[in-house]
Amino acid sequence: MTEQSLIYHEDLQPDHNIALGERTLSKAEIITFGRSYDPQPMHIDEEAAKATLVGGLCASGFHTCAVMMRMACDGILNRMASLGSPGVEEVLWKKPVRPDEPYHARYRVLEKRDLASRRDVGLSRITVELFNSKEELAASWISIQMTRRRSPLETLPERQSASPRTPLADIWSGPAEAAGSLPDGYFEDRQIGETVAYPPHTFERGAIIDFARQFDPQPFHLDDEAAKASLFGALCASGWHTAAIFIRSIVSARMQANAAARANGIRLPAYGPSPGFRDLRWFKPVFVGDTVEFRSRISRKVDLKSRPERGLIVNDVQGRNQKGEVVFAITSQILAERHTPYRPA
Template identity: 50%
Template sequence: MQEKVLTPPDGVHLEDIEVGRVVEFGRISVSKQDIITFARAYDPQPMHLDEEAAKASIVGGLCASGFHSCAIMMRMIADGLLKDGWTSLGSPGIDECKWLKPLFPDQVLTGRVICTEKRALASRPEVGLLKVKFEMLNQAGDVIMIWDSNQLLKVRNPGPKVESGGKGERPPPLESVWDGPQGAAPDPTRNFFEDREIGEIYELGSHTFTKDEIIAFAKQFDPQPFHLDEEAGRKSLFGGLCASGWHTAAIWIRQFVAYRQKIEREIREAGAPVARYGPSPGFRNLRWLKPVYPGDTLTFRGRTAAKIDLKSRPDRGILQTDSQARNQRGEIVFNIRGQILAERREPFKP
């Protein structure tokens, strides 16, 4: 049963969050058309667009893009927590996201959150950091997605150290995919799991963010003031109107899918067999490192980081790819370790 937590008159600050308390929030349904519309815009894979193609896939039916699920979760957080008084200052990223079950049309979704750690930032004592676990559930009560996430909140009374729970661990430093030894681009005719090599580089193209698209995405999925209003953006930590982090992530998956589909066309033209890819079990180390403002042009690049054999699916392996985006000033603004199931030429034998 959802526990009703009274909102303080000045909003929910770091001091008000109780480590270990479970709070339920949100209720939203997702239609077939919602799924297809998002997929057309950001993740145009057959399992998200075409019912017959989806039936032949591993998931067995038309289902939402994982990043659509994330955008929906963000909307539920905005409506169920942020509008209820959380003094949100944004999020630096997601440590891990797991997509446990497909999100099918007409499912009714709810959310659940528990704080595992909280502390004020040493560099900015007026800003608090929460470590939180978000769960998305369907109407049957099945958990279909989990985030291990980070959330920034205001500190009501900066000064004395505010800290509770956890070990205060910091994420490891990022390794730039633009620096260090550079592998060759993948051979398009060698696209099965066994063929892929650590260090392969993928040039994923560029995208320029406009004010109108930033606001449109935010209105639908992340209606926080600094994504909607220029004046609110100027007064925020970001210093100006900026894109939702989930907007940046959606553009990344669009660029990645477009790259993959281009490779598949080249393979077919060469008369070589095409390996089947997907779905994804989730991602790790998603970092929003700098704001993305109107007019910013992001260039995306990926690099094969790891290959994981699967005893549970001997016909597939997991490919992990580190992807980043940097802006026109050369600053890395986005990082993610993506994961995807890739077909093997021969079944894995432990």
């Protein structure tokens, strides 16, 4: 594709739906991703999945996001002068994504503006939505997209006043439990401030490229020269790759601790599914050879009138690199079984 034929920031039209095509996931694809990144029973074992709340095999929510990202790349991003994204405001998982069922997606610009710090870059707030064959919304996200301008602005726009963003919580200076030491506990027993540290993960070149080829084939994740010319300056991991490693770290630790507890005859509460997450932020690129360690801390517990037998546990999760820089943050959410149903006063 030539520079002249690319879609630039000026070309983006708010409220215009762009069809991203259709995608069907096989059982093998769902299980392969689940085993690699989210090894919960409903994603890796067809029989065990029948006994879970989702009632059968379904894709990991992060697999769904990765597939939506691939559809967005094929449908529009690889025809855009895309410069990546600093994060995702919110992801909603509304319906399980099942094997051998057709899904289609669409991309829509909600609003756009010029970037106050750079004349050659614009920002757009976009949504990607995934629908099943019944036209039911299965999943959606709202994120920020950076796109190069065809013609740089002559002068920088005035900075718009914005609502102050909640500062990033410090979850690194205090003590933390070792990953794999805490099995799932009932909602009432989980404590706000409970912190877990997970083993570090090093992002190797081959793994970065393999994930990008499958789910996020933008040039700065695949090609050294293209990455050097991008805002990132060098080959870096897809943000969804970083997110996949985060969920693998947490789920693997839970499964390890749960297995040990069950071996000792302890009855564990049911967990899941997750309704989605908020405030996913990619603060810095994760480059080849970077080592990222994750921590999670329970920040809130929410009683649910709509599901009195469950409560919502909210975690602040961060990843930092070998320099001590926070490169990743997310507010995760999961449903947890209660000892006794919630009865509002």
